[in-house]
Amino acid sequence: MIMTKELWEGNAAIAEAAICAGVEAFFGYPITPQTEVLEHFSKRLPEEGRVFLQAESEVASINMVYGAACAGARVMTSSSSPGVSLMQEGISYIACSEVPAVVTNIMRGGPGLGNVQPAQGDYFQAVKSAGHGDYHMIALAASSVQEAIDLMVLAFDLADKYRTVVIFIADGAIGQMMEPAEMPPLRPVRPPEERVAWALTGAKGREHNIITSLYLGAENLEQVNLRLQAKLKKIAANEVRWQEYSTEDADFLLVAFGTVGRICQTVVREARAQGMKVGLVRPITLWPFPSARIAELAGRVKGILTVEMNAGQMVEDVRLAVEGACPVRFYGRMGGVIPLPDDILPELDKLDAGVASGREVQS
């Protein structure tokens, strides 16, 4: 079967990709700018004979996801910034219980009610353990509709493989944008009889299964944490993903993800047109972060410019990777303002000037 490209809106594409990936149930609550994810599911899941439920809140959504995941079903929720904040307790429970689940955050301007414009202010929330305790979600960031589709499929596969929470993050620009894209083949839903061994399917002919995040006694809980940390280490070793543009001969490196990541592709082109050798690393996994690669490049370039739609969050991970090996500058816009190439190019010039004058040793 030859799949042809169609014009997909990002939010609808996310939902349809999840359906293709075999999602069995969606639980969510409306919020701009991701409501179309929920709306698409509300139409398509019943058509496919799967479960759609508009929950009473985001707190309920994440716990419904937790419940369905315990049953061994592929399951997800979707929200935007304030709604994702409400899910932090649930996410921490799921992370500790080690059931697979997918959460998407189509970020908007914050903090507080903020507005619904595209933003990246929830980077920390996605990559540090924003809920309580030590854990990480695998955080996938898309910069195009096609990539959103591909990453949604990957999200489910990684969630299952590592029994972990995967967060897919994008912003309203990607959620609302239409681009030609191709859906993967529709995977059939895993039949209930084939659910994994650890799942809660009824203790028939086996010991009863227990899924919990309670571990009395410090030593017990430490053992659990050591197991979680070992898993995270494995993920960090195997699942780092990023894309590079024109880094081979770059004097300066841009680091940017999601919407700004693709905008920076234009910046690379325009900077090179102006004679400045600029390259770009666009992290696809925000956690695990492509630290090793950035550290490597940091040894070869004159300086790094991190561009984000926030006050400077990922730049900390860049700095942690670089550890002083070259100057790292930050340029960010907030509140839903999207930095365009015209805004970013001068920042590259400043970086260049700073390096040349020796001012920009470390910033």
Next chain:
Amino acid sequence: MIMTKELWEGNAAIAEAAICAGVEAFFGYPITPQTEVLEHFSKRLPEEGRVFLQAESEVASINMVYGAACAGARVMTSSSSPGVSLMQEGISYIACSEVPAVVTNIMRGGPGLGNVQPAQGDYFQAVKSAGHGDYHMIALAASSVQEAIDLMVLAFDLADKYRTVVIFIADGAIGQMMEPAEMPPLRPVRPPEERVAWALTGAKGREHNIITSLYLGAENLEQVNLRLQAKLKKIAANEVRWQEYSTEDADFLLVAFGTVGRICQTVVREARAQGMKVGLVRPITLWPFPSARIAELAGRVKGILTVEMNAGQMVEDVRLAVEGACPVRFYGRMGGVIPLPDDILPELDKLDAGVASGREVQS
């Protein structure tokens, strides 16, 4: 009036100190190991004619705090890890609305339900913006009952001064511990007539006041964010607090906060008794972090050991401060296990050996 020391339990002391600092209302929900904070308030606040309310949940608690803060009252809530996760949306709203509020987190073992043993797994939650959007809370960490008292008073003053959320963090060890300590004088409650000008007190003889975190239009919200960031910068410039022990001649530096911070004082003593010149920086403000001072010391010591009751969180801020200037090692225990001097001393030896052999260039 001469105040004499009394034996105070940490949790009760936190509540009593807040009363001394003029807290007008407490809204909270029970959770171990901080329930005694709530219990102490339930007894004392009505005695003082102030407001105590056991809320239906942590979500409600933080929003009650938000409401009372809008009225211009000194107000706080208290919880432990899972409960604080539930407050993230509310905290983000309060941060954006710029009303003063105090939150305490008596951390326990996580993630998930975890257990109730002392832990520091919520460092990231406290110092990065765990709720959505760009903001920081001032994060104060106590390592003794007396310090808890002093910091609670400071918390209210800073919250008022900067119209910001202050989070006081400790763990069950400090919450449950008794130590001799002295309460500050009991400050009278600010009378309602004297509430600040921005507060919601009724639009009598003035324009109506509005407290919101909604800013339509990317540019508007960016302006708000710039204002918030400017405030944070001011706080970062003025309010960094930490304590140093034996750093003058130190070859090795420990960095640790809270319970481990005080344990490391013993480590310093014992290491020095064994002939190793060890010093300690104990951050009191986790945000703003004493980065400048650590960077300075990093230039003088052979290596840094960061000790935490988690999988390694503050160590990122240490590394960000050090930027490769000296090796930084991490030692942590999780799940409520408290690292004791016997555990930590060998880690110092390893650091020493690593540095000597040149292996420990950067870890």
Next chain:
Amino acid sequence: MAKGMVVIDEDRCKGCGLCVMVCPKQVLQLAESRFNAKGYRPVEGVNPEACTGCAMCAAICPDVVFTVYRQKRKPQRAAAVV
């Protein structure tokens, strides 16, 4: 002479037509081709003499467009609405 009178704050009107619907005396109508500052066809008084000052238009108007007057039992001094 009319028993009642309405003052229309035209630029607040969104042309929803609800006042037109409820006016018992067909006093009101939406402008045919005129637009107000907000781009709506505002309400107009087309039959002012019929107005009874019943204020039903004001009661239903979501945008507080109307000020309504009614004939007094006993005469009183004039008010000015700006």
Next chain:
Amino acid sequence: MAKGMVVIDEDRCKGCGLCVMVCPKQVLQLAESRFNAKGYRPVEGVNPEACTGCAMCAAICPDVVFTVYRQKRKPQRAAAVV
């Protein structure tokens, strides 16, 4: 001979005394000075002949200490409880 009989899983007992309270025939009593493995004074049958097998003890026991037997109408073969 007794109409009923209870088997006591002594180590589950927490000595709460609820069974003693509800037994209509005063069959049960808490041990005076004996402790079980969990450190509680467990229940003992002190008046077994009086037992009717009514199972009220079993109904109220929070710790599932009792197995209860009662005389059959028609005789049946023996069971073994381990």
Next chain:
Amino acid sequence: MQEEIIISGFGGQGTLFAGQLLAYAAMDSGHHVTWIPSYGPEMRGGKARCTVIVSDEEIGAPLVRRPSAAIVLNIPSMEAFEPTIKPGGTLVVNSSLVPQRSERDDIRVIYAPATDIAEELGNARMANVICLAALVEATGVVTLDEVKQALEDHLPARHRKLLGLNKEAMDKGAALAKAGGGG
């Protein structure tokens, strides 16, 4: 080739649909394309705008501050975008609703009395495709036939019966552009 087109007007004027039509045409003719609306505050509002980028290369920034072409369907849009068009670019003005004239001499401006023409044809809502046809004709970003094909493929079923009329409207729009954009 990269063409960055803004289509802007009131809600209800079909700006988003016109943009999508262009995007379909571009996609079906093998171009890279992005379509992005400016979505409003979480509330009712009058403005509707989208940006379509058509390119031979992978598209980076899906938004531009200085478009290479624009269609403006009302006065506020004219005021907002006329000054931003890149030199050498194209502006299509729905002159039925926008009385003013551009003062730029470094861009090509087509004044299309699109609402009038559409009303003449029997449906004022076709002003959008008239302008689109003019833009396509003027810029050559795709061919008029490609847009017609896209219309055929993507016009919602309930509007099927208007297909012929829409194509007729497009021809009028294209003709205007060929004629240099009178109105």
Next chain:
Amino acid sequence: MQEEIIISGFGGQGTLFAGQLLAYAAMDSGHHVTWIPSYGPEMRGGKARCTVIVSDEEIGAPLVRRPSAAIVLNIPSMEAFEPTIKPGGTLVVNSSLVPQRSERDDIRVIYAPATDIAEELGNARMANVICLAALVEATGVVTLDEVKQALEDHLPARHRKLLGLNKEAMDKGAALAKAGGGG
């Protein structure tokens, strides 16, 4: 001087209170002191334990793995802590409830039949203060009078009437320690 004392037994044996008494005495006599309980899983449970550190200097770690002294009021506590006491340290055993003997020859062990003595005095719950008095007497961490004073100052009102009896019990405990800890 730094003394690290663990007091351990079942819930209801007054271990936490005995520790607090010691802490009060230490504080009132001008020492640095910390008292920290081991608080259990969020549920009902039998164990109760606290660690008291008395020092002339500011106290760092409020917990120790190897105490310099301990009071054990039941068998599990004996098993847990007897092996951990630092050489040269002191162990007070409530020998009424703990039948076994320590095999350590590098610590001082006082076997106090505290529950028996307390019962003789009319209230078995005073076993805790008897052991505490023995410990205080043996270690000199504070004086017996200081503990008595602390008792006077901090005994909850509803137990006031037992003050005299408690002091008597303490004397018996202290005497045991002086005598070398028979029982």
Next chain:
Amino acid sequence: MTTIEIPADMELVYEYPKSLTEAYMHYCPGCTHGVIHRLVAEVLDELDVREKTIGIAPVGCSVLAYYYFDVDMAEAAHGRAPAMATGLKRVSPDKVVFTYQGDGDLASIGIAEIIYAANRGEMFTTIFVNNAIYGMTGGQMAPTTLPGQKTTSSPTGRDVETAGWPMKVAELLAVLPGSAYITRQAVLDVPGIRRTKKALKLAFQAQLEGLGFSMVEILSTCSTNWHMGPAEALEWAKEHMVPYYPLGDTKVSDGVRALMESK
């Protein structure tokens, strides 16, 4: 500026309420949120409490209510207005406090907070605008969406088997002892609007008298997301909503009863 001469024999029977600012409201044409705003403002005027009133705006179409009411106001997180109002009123017991909430806000995400505020008898007044839809986010199913009603998240109509039944909030809160006055009204025609105003006044009076929590549920329209004209929407609501959500008081405490009778 036009000055209109008012004939001398005319008296003012309706004028712009003082408790509204002059801001132009952003609601869609014919949206009854505007009517309800006006009524609340009129009641605040009549009770002469504007200068001691504090309102809490929700997240929903009425999120900007703080621009329209000329009283001190805060904007709550979605659903949490009752918690905010609780905190606020507890530290400002002499103020008049109200929340203004939509059906998604109050009955879905915020159901816990409203139930507990009512149960504690918090001394504030809630204005609950039930338009059977999530207006602000573009027409998804609300907890109050009627069986069979099509929305963007119930595209084939609300199926009560999977999505549950429309929530009758006025009946639910009436069960709680702390609530003093709970009523359901509708602003679908002029008589209904007048009754709604009476109910609002009583609710605020109950608060002023310290009688407990009061709530006025108001059946309202959303012509935009119902995809009909404003007039048609009023009719639709009368025909479909009123039968499911019967109008009238569901809870009148003794204190409120006395208040009613004292008028």
Next chain:
Amino acid sequence: MTTIEIPADMELVYEYPKSLTEAYMHYCPGCTHGVIHRLVAEVLDELDVREKTIGIAPVGCSVLAYYYFDVDMAEAAHGRAPAMATGLKRVSPDKVVFTYQGDGDLASIGIAEIIYAANRGEMFTTIFVNNAIYGMTGGQMAPTTLPGQKTTSSPTGRDVETAGWPMKVAELLAVLPGSAYITRQAVLDVPGIRRTKKALKLAFQAQLEGLGFSMVEILSTCSTNWHMGPAEALEWAKEHMVPYYPLGDTKVSDGVRALMESK
């Protein structure tokens, strides 16, 4: 190992339920959580559904219920068991699902989730243990704590003026159309225990028949935090709780009525 010879003329009238593991329960002596566990297990045995049952444990004293029930189980976040059960049952419609929750868990922090589960008629059964206190955290005021009752967070007794009224959950949920069977029982004496078991059985049968949401509220004791002996606690509950929380069914849907009559 002792082998006891059972006389030949004796028949077994009560034995250890198969749906309980052999684990020793951590509850305090005399805690009626144990009784309720046993009853639930007996019902699962009698309905022969152990192998297709999935339970959700709460946060509360019964947090470790997953060790005691010999069925597949998960541990929920505080108050969220109904949401978990919803997710679980929706993807496993052929399983028998129950939540086991305390009064803090279900009626305070989790009130929204239980209301919406009931309202949607989720096909699971909730066992709601009302002991008028927060047991696990050491005796704070619960939503169901009685007026005047002293707890560690209402040290002078619950003051309904500030803390609100005890929540009557069985009455509240009965208002919702999605609930099929809602009843309040008590395990305070043997007859009550037997009635409770019947109610539990009916609740699970209602689930098996797909009739909607079912909940059995059970008045229970907490001698530890009430500071009394186990027997005294039973008496206290009878004397103080039962009058406030009347026993009996608050909601019996037509389907459940038919089921009752078919027995």
